[in-house]
Amino acid sequence: MSEKQKEESVSAKASPSSISEKVYNNNNTKTAKPSTTKGTKGRGRLRNFATVVYPESAPENWLERLDELHVPAFVSPLHNQDINPDGSPKKPHWHILIMFAGVKTREQAQEVIDAIGGVGCESVSTVRGYARYLVHADNPEKAQYSKSDVKAFSGADYDAITHLPTDDVKMIREMMEYIRVNQITGFAMFADICARDHEDWFRALVTKSAYFIKEYIKSLTWETSQPQPVQEEPVEE
Secondary structure (H helix, E strand, O other): OOHHHHHHHHHHOOOHHHHHHHHHHHHOOOOOOOOOOOOOOOOOEEEEEEEEEOOOOOOOOHHHHHHHOOOOEEEOOOEOOOEOOOOOEOOOEEEEEEEEEEEEEHHHHHHHHHHOOOEEEEEOOOHHHHHHHOOOOOOOOOOOOOHHHOEEEOOOOHHHHHOOHHHHHHHHHHHHHHHHHOOOOOHHHHHHHHHHHOHHHHHHHHHHHHHHHHHHHHHHHHHHHOOOOOOOOOOOO
């Protein structure tokens, strides 16, 4: 076995703590400016990678291992309702999005993926798009998963990365319908419901939608309290 092969073998068996130290040092060390030669600038070095973890082959403590690596990452809800093109169910799996602070080679990313039992190493060019794919946010033809079930690690903020202006409009419509159907008559009552059962609504409520929703509840309550006009029967001649 060559010296290079020995080094790769040792690296593959590294513990999460040793990998974490290497990642930390790499993230906090200034690297040389990449070559600007045409066709080679930054080749093979990216910040964001994705993998898939299957329940039957994942280490029992794979989430703890990921946390110990101190690399910003998202873990999707368990995809247990996905369907293949032929109609057969896909094997349950998690999608993992790993976001390094600095550029990494595929080999460096693979060390992290190996530590959590990931299958495959996919480079990701658009973080927002892949993060939204974790719940199939833009794929209504696929099984839908709740973004409240996405797990975030090492300071990664799922809402900040995935949020679109159209999401605000969609959530306000959802809140209006809920208020109307359930005859909500007080803002405090609705805020408590959001805080308890709808994290995305609650975030929208406290950051930008409180005034609109408060006025909507007030107006709807007043309108429903008014006596309904009596429909007069037509007089037959």
